[in-house]
Amino acid sequence: MMRCAQRCCVAVLxxxxxxxxxxxxxxxxxxxxxxxxxxxxxxxxxxxxxxxxGPGVRYPIDxxxxxxxxxxxxxxxxxxWRKIRDHQGSDGWVHQTMLTGRRTVLVSGPAGxxxxxxxxxxxxxxxxxxxxxxxxxxxxxxxxSSEFCRIEVEGYQGWLRRDEVWGIYRGEFID
Numbered sequence: 001m002m003r004c005a006q007r008c009c010v011a012v013l014x015x016x017x018x019x020x021x022x023x024x025x026x027x028x029x030x031x032x033x034x035x036x037x038x039x040x041x042x043x044x045x046x047x048x049x050x051x052x053x054g055p056g057v058r059y060p061i062d063x064x065x066x067x068x069x070x071x072x073x074x075x076x077x078x079x080x081w082r083k084i085r086d087h088q089g090s091d092g093w094v095h096q097t098m099l100t101g102r103r104t105v106l107v108s109g110p111a112g113x114x115x116x117x118x119x120x121x122x123x124x125x126x127x128x129x130x131x132x133x134x135x136x137x138x139x140x141x142x143x144x145s146s147e148f149c150r151i152e153v154e155g156y157q158g159w160l161r162r163d164e165v166w167g168i169y170r171g172e173f174i175d
Contacts, residue, residue, distance in 0.1 A: 051092025
């Protein structure tokens with residue numbers, strides 16, 4: 001009788017310990033220092049941002065980005081440091097104070113490419129402006145019912161196709 005009780009206690013203890021460890025592992029996989037999802041898009045807050053090889057000032061600067069409002073993707077977090085990736089695939093660590101949650105997009109395409117900012121979210125809509133690749137716009141809306149996103153560039157508001165910008169995920173919708 002005593003052996004059965006001991007076995008039951010050991011089995012219960014093992015189940016509790018396994019559940020506790022499993023919950024801890026699941027939490028470690030989904031939690032980030034900010035509590036926000038990874039990856040996610042943000043934009044650069046400053047005119048000049050240092051990309052470091054690691055999360056801290058003791059790590060060397062690999063790149064300097066000199067484009068305020070440039071959309072970047074946060075791909076990892078460590079304490080107050082964020083590992084970001086730009087539209088060209090360059091990555092590095094920046095302090096969280098250099099980033100803002102304000103959403104922007106970059107008009108995509110090779111140098112010299114022009115995109116038409118349209119009055120409505122239709123391919124045949126009249127143009128509001130012509131934008132060069134590399135122009136940054138503020139992201140206003142990407143409705144579920146459209147393949148277009150509404151953006152603002154230097155006071156002009158209009159619609160660009162999702163595949164003409166970098167800074168929003170394929171299945172992401174912003175209303």
